[in-house]
Amino acid sequence: MAEKLIIATTMAEAASLKNSDSAFLAGGTEINRLGSSVAAATLVSIGRIEDLDGISIIEDQTPACSQSGCSKEGKILRIGAMCTFQDVVESDLVPAYLKEACRFMASRTKRNMATIGGNVALKRDDSYLYPTLLAAGAKLQMLDRDGNTVYKCAKRYLESGDLYRDNLIVAILLPLDAGVVCSKRIANTAQSHAALTVSVGCKDGKVRLGAAIKNTALVYMAELSEKLSSCDMDDKEILDAVCANKSLVFENDIFGSPEYKRYLLSVIISDLAKQAKGGKR
Amino acid sequence: MEANISFRLNGEMVSISTDPLRRLLDVLREDLGCIGTKEGCSEGECGACSILLNGHMVTSCIIPVGAVDGQDVMTIEGVSKTEGGKIIVQAFADGGAVQCGFCIPGMVIAAYYLLSNNPNPTEEEIRLGISGNICRCTGYDLVVESIKLAAQRGGDVWKR
Numbered sequence: 001m002a003e004k005l006i007i008a009t010t011m012a013e014a015a016s017l018k019n020s021d022s023a024f025l026a027g028g029t030e031i032n033r034l035g036s037s038v039a040a041a042t043l044v045s046i047g048r049i050e051d052l053d054g055i056s057i058i059e060d061q062t063p064a065c066s067q068s069g070c071s072k073e074g075k076i077l078r079i080g081a082m083c084t085f086q087d088v089v090e091s092d093l094v095p096a097y098l099k100e101a102c103r104f105m106a107s108r109t110k111r112n113m114a115t116i117g118g119n120v121a122l123k124r125d126d127s128y129l130y131p132t133l134l135a136a137g138a139k140l141q142m143l144d145r146d147g148n149t150v151y152k153c154a155k156r157y158l159e160s161g162d163l164y165r166d167n168l169i170v171a172i173l174l175p176l177d178a179g180v181v182c183s184k185r186i187a188n189t190a191q192s193h194a195a196l197t198v199s200v201g202c203k204d205g206k207v208r209l210g211a212a213i214k215n216t217a218l219v220y221m222a223e224l225s226e227k228l229s230s231c232d233m234d235d236k237e238i239l240d241a242v243c244a245n246k247s248l249v250f251e252n253d254i255f256g257s258p259e260y261k262r263y264l265l266s267v268i269i270s271d272l273a274k275q276a277k278g279g280k281r
Numbered sequence: 282m283e284a285n286i287s288f289r290l291n292g293e294m295v296s297i298s299t300d301p302l303r304r305l306l307d308v309l310r311e312d313l314g315c316i317g318t319k320e321g322c323s324e325g326e327c328g329a330c331s332i333l334l335n336g337h338m339v340t341s342c343i344i345p346v347g348a349v350d351g352q353d354v355m356t357i358e359g360v361s362k363t364e365g366g367k368i369i370v371q372a373f374a375d376g377g378a379v380q381c382g383f384c385i386p387g388m389v390i391a392a393y394y395l396l397s398n399n400p401n402p403t404e405e406e407i408r409l410g411i412s413g414n415i416c417r418c419t420g421y422d423l424v425v426e427s428i429k430l431a432a433q434r435g436g437d438v439w440k441r
Contacts, residue, residue: 004282005301005347025348032304032343034323043302045348109328109391109413112337191326191415 004042011051015143015168017044024168026082026118029110037122052082052117052170055091062139062151062173077174078141081117085128088116097181098174101132104183104197106190117169123158126193127212128185130154134210134220135201135276136178142167155220179203180279182272186264195255198268202276205229209269213261215251221269228273238273239266286350290315291359301347306330308346309356317357317386321415328414331387332356338394338413357386360393365438369393369431376427380418387414392428400439401432 005025008014018024023040025031026047031038046052060076077093085102088094089111105111105128119129120140133154140157142150144167151173157164183199193214201208207228209221224241227233233241242248242262250258287296290313297312309315309332318341321329325343332341333355360366369392372378379385388411395402395410402410407428408421416424432439 002302005345007347007350025345028343028345028348029325032345033325043345045345047348107326107328107413108410109331109338109340110325111413113325113339113343190412 002040002043005045006042007045007048009048011049011143011168011170012147014044014046014049015145015147017042018145018166018168020166024118024121026121027084027113027115029114030118030122037124046082046168049082051080053080055079055083055087055093057093057176060173062141075176076139077176079116079172079174081115081120081169081171083116085111085114085116085119095174095178095181097136097178097183098129098132101129101183101199104128104185104194116172120154120157120172121169123218125212125216125218126195126214127197127218128194130158130218131197131199131210131212132181132183133172133174134158135181135183135199135208136174137201137203137208139173140169141171141173142169144168158218158220177203179206180276182275184268184272186268195261196264196268198265198272200228200269200272200276202273202279205277207273207276209273211265211269213248213250213265214255215253216248216261219248221245224269228269228277232277233270233273235267235270238270239263242266242269284347286346288349288351289353291355291362297346299346301350302345304342305332305344305346305349305354306341309341309354315356315358317361319383319386321383321387326413326415327384328387328391328411329384331390331414333360333390333394338390340413357389360390363393365396365431365435366393368435368438369396369428372427372431372434373424376423376430378420378424378427380416380420384414384416384418388416388424392424392431395428396432396435396439400435402428404429 022042025043025045058078088102138154181201185194186196187194197212199210207225209225212218250261284301319329321327323342325340330341391411391414
């Protein structure tokens with residue numbers, strides 16, 4: 001239960017206030033809800049920092065990341081971390097695949113509040129956006145406590161655990177041409193938590209595959225991405241690859257049995273990979 | 282720890298001294314008498330506590346009151362006194378939209394927000410417009426029809 005609320009007015013102030021006992025308060029749809037997964041003694045509200053708003057096309061100032069295979073682009077799409085899901089849906093600059101991912105949040109009221117940066121920072125295993133950002137090769141612009149700007153691709157940010165937990169996410173950066181990105185969300189109802197959200201991107205033959213599997217993981221599926229980049233795989237081969245991935249431990253829970261989830265994940269990957277590699281959204 | 286918080290509520294400035302981490306919903310209901318705003322899920326999902334914050338529909342159960350300092354808040358009490366709000370309330374009554382009534386303040390806010398931004402919505406747009414409002418009586422069809430009626434009756438009111 002939070003005991004203190006600080007309303008930050010600059011990015012530097014907000015970043016300097018973040019520590020293990022504090023949490024950034026963005027849209028508040030997670031942190032303030034009953035049963036929230038976030039616990040912090042101090043909330044640092046970042047809702048009044050104008051630099052965190054806005055959607056625009058800018059020159060790419062991010063470094064190339066050879067480890068993740070992220071290239072440097074000429075121009076990129078910058079989405080301020082405090083942009084709401086509805087801001088993204090309404091923007092003329094945002095590609096259709098990202099609008100679709102934002103619409104996975106079915107409630108218009110919630111889309112008016114929930115922010116892009118907040119959803120990314122949570123790294124939830126039922127994330128609306130993260131699989132799509134992984135498939136699109138998105139990068140994050142952050143500010144650390146000392147005021148240094150840090151760029152990380154979404155894949156590295158995901159895999160880094162808590163390393164960048166105290167950094168303020170400033171913006172999401174997307175290549176203007178991310179190739180074809182296709183996503184699918186499986187849930188009992190539009191309002192329910194997703195059992196699965198899968199996204200496959202394909203650009204110049206290179207496949208990127210991100211998945212949010214409830215009670216299992218939010219993951220960039222690197223091996224399968226490589227295999228799909230190098231050859232076509234049928235449903236059975238994809239299912240075998242999913243079953244062989246020992247890092248994915250599927251729970252038997254209200255969302256389904258492990259066998260059901262593996263099957264569902266593999267057939268969705270198969271369908272989306274065919275679409276993405278075939279150039280169809 | 283208390284703080285002085287001021288905001289515009291239904292067109293009037295209000296100032297209170299309270300814990301800034303209290304939910305806006307609780308402050309509206311317990312301190313400011315706006316009991317039309319209901320508490321449903323407390324998770325920001327059901328829309329019973331919907332209000333307009335700076336003209337945008339949001340759920341007041343997940344907003345700390347400290348975050349609305351200096352902002353503009355409109356509740357069902359304010360909306361129902363506007364020309365458009367009166368049209369919606371009458372349309373809901375005439376259209377039989379109200380069963381148990383618990384979700385209706387949120388539904389009226391959603392309808393007001395929708396029609397203020399889109400005076401002639403299609404049925405699909407209406408259903409999307411109330412996508413953040415859950416009715417446990419499942420009486421959505423009559424709500425949708427009543428919003429259509431409000432759109433027709435409002436005419437130019439929604440185009441201002």
